Amino acid sequence: MATDSWALAVDEQEAAAESLSTLQLKEEKAKPDANGAVLKADDNVERTEDEEKGGNLVDTTNQVEVLQRDPNSPLYSVKSFEELHLKPQLLQGVYAMGFNRPSKIQENALPMMLAEPPQNLIAQSQSGTGKTAAFVLAMLSRVEPGNKYPQCLCLSPTYELALQTGKVIEQMGKFYPELKLAYAVRGNKLERGQKISEQIVIGTPGTVLDWCSKLKFIDPKKIKVFVLDEADVMIATQGHQDQSIRIQRMLPRDCQMLLFSATFEDSVWKFAQKVVPDPNIIKLKREEETLDTIKQYYVLCNSRDEKFRALCNIYGAITIAQAMVFCHTRKTAGWLAAELSKEGHQVALLSGEMMVEQRAAVIERFREGKEKVLVTTNVCARGIDVEQVSVVINFDLPVDKDGNPDNETYLHRIGRTGRFGKRGLAINMVDSKHSMNILNRIQEHFSKKINRLDTDDLDEIEKITN
Numbered sequence: 001m002a003t004d005s006w007a008l009a010v011d012e013q014e015a016a017a018e019s020l021s022t023l024q025l026k027e028e029k030a031k032p033d034a035n036g037a038v039l040k041a042d043d044n045v046e047r048t049e050d051e052e053k054g055g056n057l058v059d060t061t062n063q064v065e066v067l068q069r070d071p072n073s074p075l076y077s078v079k080s081f082e083e084l085h086l087k088p089q090l091l092q093g094v095y096a097m098g099f100n101r102p103s104k105i106q107e108n109a110l111p112m113m114l115a116e117p118p119q120n121l122i123a124q125s126q127s128g129t130g131k132t133a134a135f136v137l138a139m140l141s142r143v144e145p146g147n148k149y150p151q152c153l154c155l156s157p158t159y160e161l162a163l164q165t166g167k168v169i170e171q172m173g174k175f176y177p178e179l180k181l182a183y184a185v186r187g188n189k190l191e192r193g194q195k196i197s198e199q200i201v202i203g204t205p206g207t208v209l210d211w212c213s214k215l216k217f218i219d220p221k222k223i224k225v226f227v228l229d230e231a232d233v234m235i236a237t238q239g240h241q242d243q244s245i246r247i248q249r250m251l252p253r254d255c256q257m258l259l260f261s262a263t264f265e266d267s268v269w270k271f272a273q274k275v276v277p278d279p280n281i282i283k284l285k286r287e288e289e290t291l292d293t294i295k296q297y298y299v300l301c302n303s304r305d306e307k308f309r310a311l312c313n314i315y316g317a318i319t320i321a322q323a324m325v326f327c328h329t330r331k332t333a334g335w336l337a338a339e340l341s342k343e344g345h346q347v348a349l350l351s352g353e354m355m356v357e358q359r360a361a362v363i364e365r366f367r368e369g370k371e372k373v374l375v376t377t378n379v380c381a382r383g384i385d386v387e388q389v390s391v392v393i394n395f396d397l398p399v400d401k402d403g404n405p406d407n408e409t410y411l412h413r414i415g416r417t418g419r420f421g422k423r424g425l426a427i428n429m430v431d432s433k434h435s436m437n438i439l440n441r442i443q444e445h446f447s448k449k450i451n452r453l454d455t456d457d458l459d460e461i462e463k464i465t466n
């Protein structure tokens, strides 16, 4: 594999659009909440009327099985994990996580990633379809646990996402007793002059760069696999791109490069192809990017207060296991969280000005089901993986800094529900001609009709969950 340096493309950086998301974060599967709000189809439990109403918004093992047999589904696969020729310890790890069959991205990407000689890959797959598991399996397959030095390097755009992906590595790799993982994240201070012995390093670009260059904790020449998770934002965010390029330049020419994301804006896609030598490519067609398992609606309002009332009406009509509500500004998010609390909702507020530790704590509580509603800004648009999130509300539609629709962020936001075959509901609040125009452009972009919902009509709201 010839490795053209990313440096060649540094001049092209301007072509990469600036990304909106600043925080991406993955969560482990949330457990059912204390009230048992999530029911599995095979649960032999009598449901309350409320649960019956909302029961179809939360998903069931059956649905996943059905989708894994539907050739049009991103969860479909013809192969089993055995046929992917994973090492026995990894198969054990996969099954211990409760995975029965690979998803489409896992089935397609793994043979390419595990081929000899190693091949580069740029891969796109819808939110929540198992990309993380795919590249984690690739790293774990290539690593030689007997060699006590870093061999795989995975870059995540944020601290929280690095920790979450790290958890997946630990879970899947748990049948390799010798295997160790190091977190190259802010706050993880090592002694100067130390060389780390962990075979896999996951971290954020700035710290990884320091560990490879200034601090020399890692010998980059020994890295065999280099993963960029949420690759589009890594490329589109100037600071991350510079750091990723500098790290990539230090790696051996035959180091395998793997880039994964649910979205790739056109300019970012072109950039990725330029900097990754001879890549295999897995790309979705535009109309495949949205998941059919997520139902999308819009609600017409005239003001912020009307949007709030519409939100309350939705809550009055359906049972919502957990919801994420996205606002454009911290101010609106703060206001909305306060109003929802006054209405008696258990609300968590997450916004960009909070310290990383505070943000991690808020997410943790949400994941544990202690709060049912998470009001947030774009800070949380990507990566959070909470199984219980059955509804996503765009209280404000996602727009970029020029006020144009931000289609990528839209997709990442609604992808917080409908994880791995679960059904989800996404509701967009439209409060002006301008926002109607934004919504229309989002519909056109994805060639997907978003139907209107009348939130004064409780029966209609109930109907959408059937």
Ligand SMILES: Nc1ncnc2c1ncn2[C@@H]1O[C@H](COP(=O)(O)OP(=O)(O)OP(=O)(O)O)[C@@H](O)[C@H]1O
Binding pocket: 026, 028, 029, 098, 099, 100, 101, 102, 103, 106, 125, 126, 127, 128, 129, 130, 131, 132, 133, 134, 261, 262, 382, 383, 384, 385, 415, 419, 420
């Ligand atoms: N083969 C599988 N069988 C069952 N569950 C799976 C499988 N692969 C992944 N999952 C689960 O599905 C959920 C979503 O997977 P994952 O986080 O890997 O998706 P992703 O594509 O990386 O999502 P995002 O685009 O939001 O980053 C996780 O909770 C994961 O444990």
